[in-house]
Amino acid sequence: MTPEFGHFALALALALALVQSVLPILGAARGNLKWMRSARALSVAQLLFVGLAFAALMRAFVVSDFTVLNVAENSHSLKPMLYKVAATWGSHEGSLLLWVLILTAFGAAVSFFGSNIPEPLKARTLSVQAWISVGFLSFMLLTSNPFERLFPPPIDGNDLNPLLQDVGLAMHPPLLYLGYVGFSIVFSFAVAALLEGRIDTAWARWVRPWTLAAWMSLTAGIALGSWWAYYELGWGGWWFWDPVENVSFMPWLLGTALLHSAIVTEKRDAFKSWTILLAILTFSLSLLGTFVVRSGLLTSVHAFAVDPERGLYILMLLALSIGGSLALFAWRAPMMEAGGLFKPVSREAGLLVNNLILAAATGTVLFGTLYPLFLEAVTGDKISVGPPFFNASFIPMMLPLVFVMGLGPYLSWKRADLAGVFQRLRFVAILSVLGVLAIWYMTMGGPVLAYLSILLAIWLFLATLREWALRIRLFDVPFKEALRRARNLPRATHGMTMAHAGLAVAMFGFVGSSAWKSEQVVFVGPGSNIFIAGFDVTFEGVQRLSGPNYFADRGTLVVRRDGEIVTMLYPERRTFPVAQSSTTESAIRSTLAGDLYASIAQPASEDAEESGAWTLRILYEPLVNFIWIGSFMLVLGGGLSLSDRRLRVGAPRRRTIDATTSVPAE
Incomplete structure (x- = not known):
């Protein structure tokens, strides 16, 4: 009876999601506080029932209940217990259930930890989150039931894909989904803000921790998947520009842009429309990845080849969510105030360049991933877009970003003295050149692009450390005083330093393992x-x-x-x-x-x-x-920033809405 119980729990979760998608947002529109506060109980109850369904499926795998079709197709009685548990999310149906579990967990987390968020915004956010839940719960119940019975049951199952029977890959999907689905709550905040008609510095402060948490998880998931591919597949590589790798990489690129754009919105009340658009597009790319992987369009080492009915259903969800949110953005965005002004040489301008390069890089990867599919659909011709295209187009585009990353923290808000910045960085530039000359002397061979990449990696690493040293006045004051200043720095500052240095360290690994292998x-x-x-x-x-x-x-x-x-x-x-x-x-x-x-x-x-x-x-x-060390530093830097007291305490109370900073609510 456990599978039937799990199936019934999913049906109840769908009913709760339907109520949550309507009642709180109506309460926000009518000013009914009780209806708005119902979102908390509904989101927690929805998480409870989806969690019960997930536990029921996991139990079926643990006890090898081969009367469940999903278990029979993806498990075996001789399989080690760890992989029986991991098989819960190793199939199409199971991974979809994990997706919905994380989706509802983020909604419940906002209801619990968002006590400083105004009730109308919280109600709208949780209602939008419930809209997403309705789409995926209905998709699962109508086309991908994880509890479908099989009679007569086989004596033993068909076993899980052997490539998935690995500790690294057992943890890869949960981390990746925490990133994918984590951006759903940022998407919900963005749509709720558009419905409310208000985006301000307080909104950006509320959004930043959720963006950071999703970005950290996606970074860890991608790095773990890359490490698994390196030691498990036997190809001797860590990244292959596989289409399924690309569809996880694209949300990471835009999520990185979103993270930096939200900082500008919080600090300078600028980039409002751009931040909202990035929030919508980042989650839209997560949904696009879900569609591409689960529709059977791609053949990949770790893609699910499923029937067209499922792909059509996800395509409809994709069209509704992306089309609807972009239409709402087109309606509301022109009415938003532009925000703070800044000069072409300023920290805002540096972050704008950062965002534009990341957006262009995302577009390049998107084109290379989807172009073969469109060409085959239109002409029937099959082509392959692989590493040569991406290496020739993506890498040169990202190198200027690395230079700007080293320069950006030295720029002041609103207007910066560029000559003064270069004065502080002259020794960093000299040491970077000397470092790459030393590497050239030791290797005496390799592509010019490799040496340029190493030069910029050294530049970023030294510039990052130099900026941190200037903050604590290292070598300018007694060492004990420098330590005191380091302890008093905000954790977000330490996190930025760690993440930027981590990218530089990872670049050493990227270049070394590619150019001199x-x-x-x-x-x-x-x-x-x-x-x-x-x-x-x-x-x-x-x-x-x-x-x-x-x-x-x-x-x-x-x-x-x-x-x-x-x-x-x-x-x-x-x-x-x-x-x-x-x-x-x-x-x-x-x-x-x-x-x-x-x-x-x-x-x-x-x-x-x-x-x-x-x-x-x-x-x-x-x-x-150095790739894995740098990836760990990126995640650690995100964790340090997330633990910053300013993000834990949250944003200050909003000021009273006036006619110049708002547009009519829905």
Whole structure:
């Protein structure tokens, strides 16, 4: 009966969402406080019932209830418990249920932690959030029921996709969805503000923590997915411009722009319309990603290929949500006051350049992702847009952004002295040039773009540290006084420093692992030697091992340098009999200088056990671990900013609305 209970809980959640989508917003329009406050109880109740449904589905996976079609298709009785739990969101239906759970959790969080938000704005925000819930709950109940029964049940299930049976990927979807869906509450705040007819500095302060939380989660989710692809897929890369990677990257780019734009709205009461538009477009790209992945339009390592009926339903939701919100924006935005004025050389102008570059970069990725789909739909021709296009168009566009990021924190609001800024940065520029010359001397080879990227990464890192040092007057006052000043700095300042420095660190990894990577793909047998990046690698053969629901062919590699054994590597090729598929388990020797990376592929001959011949891929990836260190610094910087007391306390009370700062409410 547990599956039926979960299905019934989803139906009740839909009924609550329907009420929440109407009653609070009517209360805001009529000034009925009780109707407005009903949003809190309704959002919490909706979370409760969706949570019960999710728990019911998880229980079905844990106990291997193969009378549930979803469990039979995505689990197996021999699967380790961790992956039984992770299989709850490993299918189309389960991941959709996780999406709705996070969606309702954000609504309930606003009702609990938004005590300083005016009741009319909170009521409108939670009603808009409920509109989204209605769309996805109805989609799930009508086309993607996670509790559909299967009779007669099989003795064992079909097993989860072996590629998904990994700790990294078990955590990747929840973090990614926290980012995707987290932007839904920012979208709801934006639509509610348009309905109310008021966007001001207080609104921007209320929105910033939710934007930051979503951005942090999306950053962590993308980084974890990239790390998984690096060590699990056996390709020796961390980013492939896969369409499904792109649809998660685009909301991150616009979310980054939104984060900086909201700061200008909060500090200077400017960029109001632009901030609202970014909030709408960021979540719209999250919805677009959902449609592209779940409609069956794309074939990807981690895309869900589903039927056109589901894709059509999501397309309708997409048209209603994006079309409706953009139409509302077109109606309301011209009536908003422009806000604070600023000179072309100012912090506002620097953040505007930041936003424009990020928006243009998002458009480039969007074009490269969707153009092949449109071309095939119109002409029937199939083309592939891959790394060469994105590397040639996206990377040169982002390099000026890195330069502006180093410069921006030195600019003052409203009007800045550019000559004075460059005076403070002259030693940073000199050290950056000396640093890239030293790298050129050590490598003596590589693309010009790689050296330019390294130059800008050093510039950003040193400029960021220099700006932080100036704030605490490091080397200008006694060290104890500098420490006191550092402790008294707002956490958001520390967070900005950490995030900007983290991007610079990640850039070292991006460039090093791309421009100076060494790779060999060879056929090997016992005793074969491979020389790569100063290492002497000996292949000693393969042995067969057994796992809980797979068997593995494990290779043994002896790695020497200057005749001394450095390490042993054990790459595996795992075969899952139930799923009838194989995966690669790479073996990696990691250091800050770089990774020695090995994976084995299918045997080079049909009778591998007799010939002992295998295909060995071995790479040396310089500086690649700086990617994960930089990503961690980005997330940590976001966390420091989110913990800032000013964001926890929230915005001050709004001033009385007057005719010059508002437009009529709905």
